[in-house]
Structure formats: C-alpha cells, structure tokens
Amino acid sequence: MAEPAATTDVPAAGSKSQQAYDAVKQRIVDGAYPPGHRLVLAAIAQDLGVSVVPVREAIRRLEAEGLVTFQRNVGATVAGIDPTEYLYTMQTLSLVEGAATALSAPLISATDLERARAVNDAMRACLQDFDPVRFTRLNQDFHAILFEHCPNPHILDLVHRGWNRLASLRSSTFRFVPERARESVEEHAHLLALIAGGADADAVERAARRHRSATLDAYLTHFSTTEAISDASPDHG
Amino acid sequence: MAEPAATTDVPAAGSKSQQAYDAVKQRIVDGAYPPGHRLVLAAIAQDLGVSVVPVREAIRRLEAEGLVTFQRNVGATVAGIDPTEYLYTMQTLSLVEGAATALSAPLISATDLERARAVNDAMRACLQDFDPVRFTRLNQDFHAILFEHCPNPHILDLVHRGWNRLASLRSSTFRFVPERARESVEEHAHLLALIAGGADADAVERAARRHRSATLDAYLTHFSTTEAISDASPDHG
DNA sequence: GAGTACAAAATCGTATACGAAGAGTAGGCA
DNA sequence: TGCCTACTCTTCGTATACGATTTTGTACTC
Numbered sequence A, B: 001m002a003e004p005a006a007t008t009d010v011p012a013a014g015s016k017s018q019q020a021y022d023a024v025k026q027r028i029v030d031g032a033y034p035p036g037h038r039l040v041l042a043a044i045a046q047d048l049g050v051s052v053v054p055v056r057e058a059i060r061r062l063e064a065e066g067l068v069t070f071q072r073n074v075g076a077t078v079a080g081i082d083p084t085e086y087l088y089t090m091q092t093l094s095l096v097e098g099a100a101t102a103l104s105a106p107l108i109s110a111t112d113l114e115r116a117r118a119v120n121d122a123m124r125a126c127l128q129d130f131d132p133v134r135f136t137r138l139n140q141d142f143h144a145i146l147f148e149h150c151p152n153p154h155i156l157d158l159v160h161r162g163w164n165r166l167a168s169l170r171s172s173t174f175r176f177v178p179e180r181a182r183e184s185v186e187e188h189a190h191l192l193a194l195i196a197g198g199a200d201a202d203a204v205e206r207a208a209r210r211h212r213s214a215t216l217d218a219y220l221t222h223f224s225t226t227e228a229i230s231d232a233s234p235d236h237g
Numbered sequence C: 001g002a003g004t005a006c007a008a009a010a011t012c013g014t015a016t017a018c019g020a021a022g023a024g025t026a027g028g029c030a
Numbered sequence D: 001t002g003c004c005t006a007c008t009c010t011t012c013g014t015a016t017a018c019g020a021t022t023t024t025g026t027a028c029t030c
Helices: A016-030 A041-048 A052-064 A083-107 A110-125 A132-147 A153-167 A179-196 A201-222 B016-030 B041-048 B052-064 B083-107 B110-125 B132-147 B153-167 B179-196 B201-222
Strands: A068-071 A075-078 B068-071 B075-078
Touching: A016 A041, A016 A052, A016 A153, A041 A052, A052 A068, A052 A075, A052 B052, A083 A132, A083 A153, A083 A179, A083 A201, A083 B083, A083 B153, A110 A132, A110 A179, A132 A153, A132 A179, A153 B083, A179 A201, B016 B041, B016 B052, B016 B153, B041 B052, B052 B068, B052 B075, B083 B132, B083 B153, B083 B179, B083 B201, B110 B132, B110 B179, B132 B153, B132 B179, B179 B201
Parallel strands: none
Antiparallel strands: A068 A075, B068 B075
C-alpha cells in the first residue's frame, strides 16, 4: 500500500491516481520539491499530462502520510520538517523501528546478517572523508535489512512512513553531529551481535530503540534545544 | 486529523469531503455499515446529497486509515477484521498504546486518575451480569484517559487509528473470553497504582503493553490458533 | 445438465466546467 | 506618508459527463 513498485504486480502505471502519487512522492523524497514548495494542482496535472482529479487524490494520500500539509482553499505544500516534527518523528520511529527489528530478528538469515555487516563496514570506511548524505543512505540500507522481515505489515508500514518523512531532509542528524556517526557504527555492530547470538526480542528491541533515541539526543543536545526547540532547524533555520 | 469534531474549529461541515468522511466513518464505527458491506460511491453521494467526487475522496482517506479496503475498478468495502488483521492490529496497538500511556503518565492529573478509577469501578460492577459491549466501551474510556495526554501527536494518532480499526467489531475479545474481563480490571488497578506512584516511563510502558498483549493472548489461546490463525474468526467465522 | 461465450448492466476512473474562497495589489482617504 | 478598502487574479472545491472495466445474467453448445 505504501511501496511504489515491488516487482511487476503493482498496477502503478495503471491508474493515473497512482501514477501521480508515485511521481509526486518521488519528487518529494528526491528533493526536487523542497520542503515548503507549493504544490499547485493544475501545474502538476499539466506536467504529468493528466487532469487535476487524480493529482488531487494523490495529494490527499500524501497528506495522510504526513509528506505534505494541506490547507483548505489554499493548497498543499511539501511538509518540511520543523524541529518539533523531527522530534516527534524520530521518537515514533524509535518506537516502531525497535519493535520491527525485534520482530524481524528471528527471521533474519545468515546471509542477511552478512549483508548488514558489509553495509556497516562500508559505513565505517565512510567515517574518514565523511560524507553525511552517503552515510545516511547506508544507514537506511543497514536498518532496512534488519527490519524488512518484520511479519507485522502494519508496523513495517509505520517504519516506512517514518523513514519517508525524514527523507525530506536529505542528510540526517549526522550532518550536524558527525561525532554521532562513529558511535552509530559501533552500536550497529552491537545490534548485529545481539541478533546473531539469538538474543531475546526484548533485548533487541531495547537496543534498536536506544540506538535511534541516542541519535535524537545527539541532535537535541547539539542544538541545546531542550527547551527552546523551535529555534533550531536542521535544514533551513 | 482523525478527530471528527473537537470543539468548533474543525471545518467539518465546511467541506463536503469532510462531511462525507465523517458520515461514512460514523456509520462504519456505529455498525450501520457492517464489515464486508459494499460502499457504492453513487449511492452514498445521493444519500448525502453531494456529488461522487467528495465521497470518493472520503473513501480514499478511510482506506489510508485501514477502515475500508479498496479494489481498482471494483469498489470499496468495509474492512472487516479477519483474525490475522486482528492479530496485527492488536500487536501494533499494544506497542503504540504502551508508549502513549508511558509518555502521558507524568502529565496525568489527580482528577484524571480519579476519573479513571471511577471508570474501572464501573467496569468491575459490570462484571456480574456481563455485557461485553458496555464493558468494551468502558475499557476504551479508561484507556483514553490514560493516553490522551500523550505529547507526541503522531503516536497519539496511531493509537486512535488502532482503536478505530477495532471499533468495527462492536464487542472485543471480552465477548469470547469473558474470563479475561476480570483480569483486565485488576491490571487496570495495577496500572493506575504505577502511574499514581510516579513509576518510571519504562515500567508504565511495559505494564500497558503487557496488559493489551495479554488480551490478545487470551483471544489466541481461546481459539487455539497459535498456528492455524486463519481458521478462527471473531465475528463471522 | 454443465460449461463457456457473449452481451448488457453496474460501477468506477478521468476529463471538463463552473462557482467559491483566499491572496495580492492598486487606489483612495485620513 | 501610512493605512484601509475594493477589486482582480489565482487556486481550490464540487458538479456533471463520458469512457473504461468488471461483473453478472443468459443463451447456446457439448
């Protein structure tokens, strides 16, 4: 329901609604439509060669996912993430991702673990000559391996939505708090050891959750925004 | 985004889309549209005195919330909850409700606690001459008091969505496993004691989560569906 | 008698058109 | 010169209309 194109069975191009949804979503996560960008129905419709009706539906779907904000009789804009939203999103993500990882853990194969290790090694290598965007991408790859086997599709969907929200800021906390990157790699190793060792679900969940919470904390203390959150903005503040 | 009419600031009647959304959602949770009921756009539109376009939008929103299922070129039906869905929903709800309750705990006032106690007393009284529907309603009231102060609106929204999903089966697990009702009341008392005593967030979260998980477990063992889940259906199996 | 092919009805998907609400701008008045 | 007001322009909201697709009923054949 949230994945744009899995293999071939998705009638993505079948419905113009879906087409519009995919296209707009793509442009948002790609950064072609930056946060705050106004989404004018007629313009998008013409651009995609369809009528406004499917576009309108697409926008409403994106609104439900939190990727755009909507105001009646005014229009939609790409939902930039202000610091408060970032806090809420990261908090929610720590919750659902922790659970998804724990539920996935028993289903993760040896080859998956190997892949995850490889990705983490790449992240470690990425530490010198640090590139936040690349690091963030690898970070997502790493975690995706760990939670994608989650048997509960609802929880998995929530994880995807959280990641999508964060995708609008192209580089994550690591851009502002590069020190956090090194810790992150170590925590990944620890998490892998837990899973490989067959640790119980609770331990995995706690580790995964704390891992993300720690990133959030690093962000918060960096901007010393424990009280005046609305001052610091990751991208445009 | 999920609450139909808070006080006065919601332009519920302002937009026909919103009007349709509220109306259809109401009928679904009320049971006027039972699970499996076909939602025909033209019929609903005529019934509400609007065109099909706003109705269509409303349906799509309800789809995003999981209250209706949609099939291209076929139509929408009220999303009955099959046992697998029930499992997923309860599991997700235990996760997000546990977190919401924990985050709310420090913000719960003495009067709130008193209200919650009163509701739980009513549930206890309801145990003799057991009425599952009434008990379920009180149960929701009880938990709503505990999680409504959750400062993270995303998590709070997820809790609401979970409850809405479950609302389509008018009476919950308690209908099939009345023994669980008594335990539930006791666990409520325990949870209140934890919150009143200022227990740390982790303890509250665990208690709240286990409380719901226990209800799910009661359901699962009752139908002895630990493996063959798809056999037992709560309402229409 | 059962299965298949065709046709008709029902329903959805999208386009176009028009009315309504908000935002920006220019002009007038204090 | 500054502020208020009226007007226009953009953009959204909804209705109506038509084409596309699926389902279902029926007749025909094996």
